[in-house]
Amino acid sequence: MRHFLKTLGMAGAVLVTPPALVPSAAEATTTESAPMPSNRSFQIWIGGFRHRALAAGIRPQVFDAAFRNAQLLPDVLDKDRNQSEFTKPIWDYLDSAASDSRVANGKEALRKYARLLSEIEARYGVDRKIVVAIWGMESSYGSHRGDTPLISALATLAFEGRRGHFFEGQLIDALKILQHGDVAPDDMTGSWAGAMGHTQFIPSSYLAFAVDFRGDGKRDIWSDDPTDALASTAAYLAHAGWKKGEPWGVEITLPRGFDYSQTGHRVQKTAHQWEALGVRPVHGRHLPDYGPAEVLLPAGARGAAFLIFHNFHVIGRYNTADAYVLGVGILADRIAGGPGIAADWPRDDRALTFSERVEMQGKLTAAGFDTHGADGLIGPNTVAAVRAYQRSIGMVPDGYASLDVLKHLR
Secondary structure, rough: HHHHHHHOOOOOOOOOOOOOOOOOOOOOOEOOOOOOOOOHHHHHHHHHHHHHHHOOOOOOOHHHHHHHOOOOHHHHHHHHHHHEEEOOHHHHHHHHOOHHHHHHHHHHHHHHOHHHHHHHHHHOOOHHHHHHHHHHHHHOOOOOOOOHHHHHHHHHHHHOOOHHHHHHHHHHHHHHHHHHHOOOOOEEEOOOOOOOOOOOOOOOHHHOOOOOOOOOOOOOOOOOOOHHHHHHHHHHHHHOOOOOOOEEEEEOOOOOOHHEEEOOOOOOOOOHHHHHOEEOOOOOOOOOOOEEEEEEEEOOOOEEEEEEEEHHHHHHHOOHHHHHHHHHHHHHHHHHHOOOOOOOOOOOOOOOOHHHHHHHHHHHOOOOOOOOOOOOOHHHHHHHHHHHHHHHHHHOOOOOOOOOOHHHHO
């Protein structure tokens, strides 16, 4: 599942960058111009891998059929060697995630597949709008499922990629899928990084969670029929702990003088406790009560604020990036006819580049505000360090890793 791949590159409590493992052409910058390996060395690697695959239970005829047309894919290696140096601000990401066209197409998908989605919701208890929103986020409702040959892509990454061990495991799992007969080798296509089908499962997640919803003997997430893919997504969320009938979160307003140390994933309170602190929903008079909840500020004190519940974190099992979960939740709400985000964003600001995030972490640690490493990932430790630094110099301590904070550190 694509969500798992993204967890390798994104983490944190208040993410200000979109969850993108694969940068766009405009965003990608090559970190190093390494020579491409030869096809001969690739074929030698396949010979060695064949022994390991057979030892893992893959039948020789399955392996040979899968690798009959396997090729080294230089484009895949090029993408794997690229890093996303420039990233979108959260507001640009959410504008795209819940764009008018994606909302309209989601409403049409909800109408077209109403009977199927009702059956899926009845079986797994997962809100159909969330399932449709994930479908929209992952493949634009099936229109962009990826056409890269999966065996070639995974073999290329296992052979020479930066995460060879991980991708070799995915490749063996892909061979297990072929061995089960769910799909033919030529039809097993997807993204360059190994995500497949309407809702972009990676092979290991497919083996663990994909379902044969109609009982026809195959778990088919690749064909034009989205039945098994949508059911598999609901099954995954149900397994992750989805609570039926509960929302992911609500947009809120914070009172003047609010204590921003109370924000982030490390602080949970009940709706009654938040209301006592002056937190109010943007729509309605009272906060909904669905157990312990957190205040999320994806763009700091100057942007929108959200109260997030248990199901926010369940969606986060699909993709750990807060921006992605917000995208799914907001898209689902708009598909249901709800309003968009009411608050303004600090659109005069910009997201930090990867190198700037590393620089910020280094400078924070040097100033006595330990981020526990400088990896460019804005996680809970960095948020806490930013908040402590902001407080020390009289800034609003919202924990937001902004360009303004970096300029003060410099």
